Amino acid sequence: MQTDPGLIDAELAPEGIEECHQVGKLLNTYRFDVVFLSPMIRALQTALLVFRENIFFNDMAFIVHPHLREKVHVSGDLLSN
Numbered sequence: 001m002q003t004d005p006g007l008i009d010a011e012l013a014p015e016g017i018e019e020c021h022q023v024g025k026l027l028n029t030y031r032f033d034v035v036f037l038s039p040m041i042r043a044l045q046t047a048l049l050v051f052r053e054n055i056f057f058n059d060m061a062f063i064v065h066p067h068l069r070e071k072v073h074v075s076g077d078l079l080s081n
Helices: 014-027 041-051
Strands: 034-037 061-064
16 A cells, blocks of 8 residues: 555544534534535544434535645644643
């Protein structure tokens, strides 16, 4: 398998997981027909955590498209603390 050095594929941080749970509670009764997302790990995790408790979850279509992934173009694209 070839990897692209311009891609950084990280999991959600604990804070991100908690935020997903909070957003999921807010959106629990909203109907979404289609959710478009990146194939990046954190995008997949976000979609699952936000929508898995949604009352319409089984009716949703999740479309993962490679053109939606993030790319690092220059070192300034990376956040530093």
